Amino acid sequence: MAKTIVLPKQPEYTIIGTSPEMKLSKNKVTGRAEYTVDMKRPGMLYARTLRSPYASANIRGIDYSKAMELSGVWAVVTYEDAKLLYKPSHGNAREYGLDDMVRYVGDKVAMVAAETEEIANQALELIEVDYEVLPFVVDMEEAMKPDAPVVHPERQELGVDGNILEVSEQEWGDAEEGFKEADFIIENRFYTPRVCHCAIEPHAMLAEWDLDGNLTMWSSEQTAFMIRDSLAEALQIPRSKIRFIVPEFVGGGFGGKYESAEKIALAILAKKAGRPVMWRLTREEEFYTTRTRSPCIFETKTGVKKDGTFVARQIRAIVDVGSYAWGAIMASRAASYMTMLYKCANIKYTGYGVFTNTPPSGAMRGFTSTPVHYAMEAEIDEIATAIGMDPLEFRLKNKLNVGDTIPLNGVPVSSSGLEETMLKGAEAIGWHRRNSQPGSTDGRFKRGIGMASYCHYSPMLKHTERSIGNALLKSNIDGSFHLLLGIADIGQGLRTIMAQICAEALGGKLDEIDVTLADTSVTPWGATTAASRSTIETGGAVKEAADEMRMRLIALASEAMGLLEAGLEAKDGRVYEIDNPSNGLKFGEILHHPDIYLRGDNVIITKATYSVPQFVPPYGSQFAEVEVDTETGEVRVIKMVASSDVGRAIHPKSVEGQLEGGIHMGIGFALAEELKIDPETGRTLNPNFLDYKMYRSGDMPELEIIIVEPIDPYSVYGVKGVGEMTVIATAPAVRNAIFNATGAKVFRLPLTSENVYAALKEKNA
Amino acid sequence: MVEVTFRVNGRARTIPVEPGSTLLDVIREDLRLTGAKEGCGKGECGACTVILDRDAVPSCLVPAASIDGKEIITIEGIEENGKLHPLQTAFVKYHASQCGFCTPGMVLTAKAYLDKNPTPSEEEIRDIMMSNLCRCTGYEKIIEAIMAVVKGDVA
Numbered sequence: 041m042a043k044t045i046v047l048p049k050q051p052e053y054t055i056i057g058t059s060p061e062m063k064l065s066k067n068k069v070t071g072r073a074e075y076t077v078d079m080k081r082p083g084m085l086y087a088r089t090l091r092s093p094y095a096s097a098n099i100r101g102i103d104y105s106k107a108m109e110l111s112g113v114w115a116v117v118t119y120e121d122a123k124l125l126y127k128p129s130h131g132n133a134r135e136y137g138l139d140d141m142v143r144y145v146g147d148k149v150a151m152v153a154a155e156t157e158e159i160a161n162q163a164l165e166l167i168e169v170d171y172e173v174l175p176f177v178v179d180m181e182e183a184m185k186p187d188a189p190v191v192h193p194e195r196q197e198l199g200v201d202g203n204i205l206e207v208s209e210q211e212w213g214d215a216e217e218g219f220k221e222a223d224f225i226i227e228n229r230f231y232t233p234r235v236c237h238c239a240i241e242p243h244a245m246l247a248e249w250d251l252d253g254n255l256t257m258w259s260s261e262q263t264a265f266m267i268r269d270s271l272a273e274a275l276q277i278p279r280s281k282i283r284f285i286v287p288e289f290v291g292g293g294f295g296g297k298y299e300s301a302e303k304i305a306l307a308i309l310a311k312k313a314g315r316p317v318m319w320r321l322t323r324e325e326e327f328y329t330t331r332t333r334s335p336c337i338f339e340t341k342t343g344v345k346k347d348g349t350f351v352a353r354q355i356r357a358i359v360d361v362g363s364y365a366w367g368a369i370m371a372s373r374a375a376s377y378m379t380m381l382y383k384c385a386n387i388k389y390t391g392y393g394v395f396t397n398t399p400p401s402g403a404m405r406g407f408t409s410t411p412v413h414y415a416m417e418a419e420i421d422e423i424a425t426a427i428g429m430d431p432l433e434f435r436l437k438n439k440l441n442v443g444d445t446i447p448l449n450g451v452p453v454s455s456s457g458l459e460e461t462m463l464k465g466a467e468a469i470g471w472h473r474r475n476s477q478p479g480s481t482d483g484r485f486k487r488g489i490g491m492a493s494y495c496h497y498s499p500m501l502k503h504t505e506r507s508i509g510n511a512l513l514k515s516n517i518d519g520s521f522h523l524l525l526g527i528a529d530i531g532q533g534l535r536t537i538m539a540q541i542c543a544e545a546l547g548g549k550l551d552e553i554d555v556t557l558a559d560t561s562v563t564p565w566g567a568t569t570a571a572s573r574s575t576i577e578t579g580g581a582v583k584e585a586a587d588e589m590r591m592r593l594i595a596l597a598s599e600a601m602g603l604l605e606a607g608l609e610a611k612d613g614r615v616y617e618i619d620n621p622s623n624g625l626k627f628g629e630i631l632h633h634p635d636i637y638l639r640g641d642n643v644i645i646t647k648a649t650y651s652v653p654q655f656v657p658p659y660g661s662q663f664a665e666v667e668v669d670t671e672t673g674e675v676r677v678i679k680m681v682a683s684s685d686v687g688r689a690i691h692p693k694s695v696e697g698q699l700e701g702g703i704h705m706g707i708g709f710a711l712a713e714e715l716k717i718d719p720e721t722g723r724t725l726n727p728n729f730l731d732y733k734m735y736r737s738g739d740m741p742e743l744e745i746i747i748v749e750p751i752d753p754y755s756v757y758g759v760k761g762v763g764e765m766t767v768i769a770t771a772p773a774v775r776n777a778i779f780n781a782t783g784a785k786v787f788r789l790p791l792t793s794e795n796v797y798a799a800l801k802e803k804n805a
Numbered sequence: 806m807v808e809v810t811f812r813v814n815g816r817a818r819t820i821p822v823e824p825g826s827t828l829l830d831v832i833r834e835d836l837r838l839t840g841a842k843e844g845c846g847k848g849e850c851g852a853c854t855v856i857l858d859r860d861a862v863p864s865c866l867v868p869a870a871s872i873d874g875k876e877i878i879t880i881e882g883i884e885e886n887g888k889l890h891p892l893q894t895a896f897v898k899y900h901a902s903q904c905g906f907c908t909p910g911m912v913l914t915a916k917a918y919l920d921k922n923p924t925p926s927e928e929e930i931r932d933i934m935m936s937n938l939c940r941c942t943g944y945e946k947i948i949e950a951i952m953a954v955v956k957g958d959v960a
Contacts, residue, residue: 061897068905069893069912071840071880078839238940240844240852241906291842291906292940323845531904531941693900697942701903704943729849729938737934737944 054611055544056757059693063536063555064288073289076260077244081316084246085114087309088160089302089319090150090167091329092142095176095397095722096189099140099169102150107166112159115313116167118150122308124274126301133192133205133365133395137274137304142171143191143363144397145722146329151305153313176397177203178717180335180360183396191363191395205365206393208372212379212447218352218386222343226423230338231788232411232771233714234360237404238734241291242326247306248316255307256283260290262298262530263568264558274304279560286528286558293530294705295403296331298568299366327727332715333404334367335360336374338415348429348437350384355415357391359408366402368393373408373497377416379448380495380657381458382438387447398717399724403570405705406764409496410771414789417492417772421779425478431776432466435493435661449502451655455758457685457748458659462493464746465683469663479783479803486668487678488781492772493661498761499573500655508651509578510564511585513542515644517637519613519627520552521589523582526566527574528558532763533694534574540690541579541756545586547593547610548627564647572761575690576652580756584648592644597625600633656752658760660684662703662769664741666777673797675711675778676741680770683746687760692747699745699766706770708735711791809873813838814882828867829853832879840880840909844938851937854910855879861917861936880909883916892916895950895959903941910937915951927952 067073104116122137138148150167154160175189182188183203190196191203219225245259255275261267268284275282290297302319310317321329341354357374361367371391378387404410424434440446442456474489475481499507512524523542529535535555543550556562567573590610597615598605601623609618616624625633631642663681668674682699689695712733716725726732751758775786784799810819813836820835832838832855841864844852848863855864856878883890892912895901902908911934918925918933925933930951931944939947953959 059900062900062902065897065900065902065905066889066893068902068908069880069889069896070884071838071909073905074839075842075906077843078833238938239904239906240850240938240940241842241904242844289905292904294940323847323850531906533903693946697900697903697946700943700945701941702943705940728847729845730847734938734940736938737948738931740931740944743943743945 053544055540055550056690057692059691060536060550062533063539074287075241075289075291076246076258076287077320079246079258081246081248083315085153085155085313085315085317086157086160087151087153087306087317087319088157088164089148090164092145092147092149094142094171094173095145095178096174097142098172098174099142099149100172101170103168104150107152107163110159110163110166112155113152113163114315115153115309116150117305117309117312121312122305124304126304127270127273134194135301135364137301137308144399145724146399147363148302148305151309153309153317176722178396178398178719178722180337180358180394180396183394184392191397203395204392205361205395206368206371208375208389208391210375210389211387213386215352215354215386215388219343221345221351223346224423224427225341225343226419226426227341228419229787230340230415230418232336232414233789234335234401235333235404235709235713236327236715236732237294237296239292239294239296242321242323243297243330244320245303245306246316246318247310249311253277254281256285257307258285258287260297261286262293262528262570263566264528264560265526265565266298266568267303268560271303271307275307283561290528290530293569294405295407295570297530298570299331323729324727327715327732328399328724331366331403332362332399332401333410334370334401336411338412340415340419342419342423344423344427346427348424348427348434350382350438352386353378353384354388359391359393360396360398360401361393362396362398362401364400366400370402370408374412376448376501377409377412377495380446381440381493383440383444397722405702406767407497409494409764409768410709413492413494413768414771414775417769418775421490421776422785430476432462432471432491436462449655454654454656454754455687455750455752456657456659457750458493458661460748461659461661461683461685461746464748465491465661465663465681468681468744468746469665469679471663474780478780484669484671486670486781487665488777488779489663489665490773490776490780491661491663492769492776494659494768496658496764496768497571498656498658499571499577499652506651507567507573507577508649509581510566510649511578511581512564512645512647513585513589515589515631515642517628517631517642519631521548521554523553523555524563525555525557525578526563527578528569530569532698533691534569537575537690537694538579538582541582542586545583546590547612549613552613572658572763575759576656576755576761577650579759580652581648581650583756584650585646588646588648589644592646593627593630596636596641597630600625600630600636652755654754656687656755656760658685658765660765660769662766662773664773664777666774666781668778668781668796670782670800673793673800675791675796677707677774679742679744681744681746682766683748684762684765685748685750685760686762687752687755688749688758689747690757690759695747695762696745698762700743702764702766703743703770704735704740706767709767709789710771710774714790807870809870811872811875811877813877814879822869824870826869828855828864828869828872831869831872832864838879838881842906842909851910851914852907854913854937856913856917859917859920861914880913890916891954891959892951895953898959899946899950899953901942901946901950907937907939911939911947919954924955
């Protein structure tokens, strides 16, 4: 049911919109913070995974008898123990806890539990595997050919041949007709690379059974419930027999910590060993065995009239989902972003999700938004320049405005700070200093300014994609509270932000609200902390539960004070008479009131389930100034300005932190990061921080963050999701700045000196 | 098996160490001080940083057998009688921790440098902190926190 949330005219919020000390931050700076891998359980063993040296192979048999003879080894599991289906297995591809087929170099083969990690490592070398090595394919376009080696041959049982997981065809209007009206058409082909989340904390999990068949797992994750549910189905036990806990401290996720079938193998291993088992990944394994961002190819065609109006836009996309189907919806999702930013009557999209024998790929900050905006926003600057129009003017002219209908879902734009982000960002970077003619300056070092805009995802993108947030709030007799939420805090500070929303709506005190997260035995069901959804979705549930708690307190206060409820309000931990504010009772005084607590009414529990009523578009613009050394192709980013429509900033410093961190990841995507696969063997070539280049403190450009707050009318307190914003527009802004500086067009990320130099040569040829 | 005697956070300890084990293993396993983290095991990320005889070092690369007679400071050892070190206070105040996993290493790298060079420029600090990777913050508020201590804005 649609709801309209009406905000008071001049709201006096005293808790949201401020930046209090983050809960638990003192634990982080003093070393008290306990992450999964810091935990110890009585009798705990250590697990290591045996991994495939081949990109594709059947396993005819595994002999681990010698491993079991090694002193200190307690158990080994293989496909014979753990070939249990991991759901959600997308579409018709299968992933199991352990399988008798391996599909990439590094794929899991067996798992060992031993008294020390060293012994477990030694045991791995004693496991004998009989592989039937098969031909493999690592190039996504090769994988689409009919005679390509098949990554998931078991799909043939369902009548599906080849490596195409998903085909998506979406059209609005008629693109073919639209192009006929064009004064100018450009066509390009873009490539975006495989990059890694690189959370500084590697994956770790701990599994422990009791003798009644109850399993407890602690794991560094972005969700507790989704994994518990998958485990319950795989192990065929009731959900009540699994307690899945995400510890209070998780060292970053960025989309890489919520899907892995290895949990099933670990659970079976722990059961077999009869003792708690701790499993973790080395950094090398983080690089070559965990999900990456999907490499993509975008073939674009864009047509405009000479006044800059779009007549048609078309993209053909190929998404390399790697060896398993975690990236299943990437190919279809990309189309959405063609419809939410600019007006265009004719849009056509064709997308393919394709298997290859490479590490699985899928969700990483920004999901499909990040690669596809690179292609789309690079085109904007090119086409604007070609018709002699300033790219900022082009965007201002074509953008969707409040009230315009988004073709994807038929929903009008509810709020938009997009224009403000464009104008304020342009001012901050000094857009007026820009050369209108790209590459027109003299000299070896050329400077340029470029921009990019975006609209990212938010829950309710389509009305068929309903998702929910839950909150449970309970009172203590002293007027303090416990807030129980199913979502996980992965470092972005959700714990504090949810407490702020709760305290504001409740009329309570921030430090008298204790928050428990992501424990399946204790908290209500929670979705994955991903897709920039938590503040908007779970925050909505928190507000509703807190609103109800406030009303119950006011009702009890009305009884205790002998006054009508309508004359009472709650703020700062007390209920007071509106016309005589000094007359009031603290929450604890109300709940201690004999009439009330003798009835048991001091125990108040409120619960809310919430779904945001409408898609709420998160917009933003970014501006980059670069200097290009035309003799080497080396690019130095001098300054990045990010201006983001965040709806409303609940905790402004935390919002800044998200935007700053997103730029770091975006700059890496733009300039330096790529996980390289050897086409001869399928091996990952650079699984370490030396050869996979992440930006460090001295590499970062000057940053300026501008927060724009249009206050959306539909979401809780008008918020929008900020977690993924700035990773999206950084690469195209940098690319456009390089284009402005030199006139060179680089289609392939990352914009390394080799790639830029090649583009410079091509331009000058 | 070798026995080493060293001081950690002001206290003398003598423990046996296995060949091949590292200072990080000693800190985390023998001493159960888990503030130092393994982020890469190769000295490339800085999450394992501790202060060894006044120098910030990646403890995952220091052989345990070599710490005999040395002075080690971990993140657990820089608060005094429950009062946070100014760098710790600054990291909290300026929101320089998000997930917190890189934080102990960041704080100790900064402390080791500031103890020897109390008035660096921001450029110097950015240069020094290159040994420590962060994926959450973009380094912005980390540098801000350290500079606040340099300027004396945090006690």
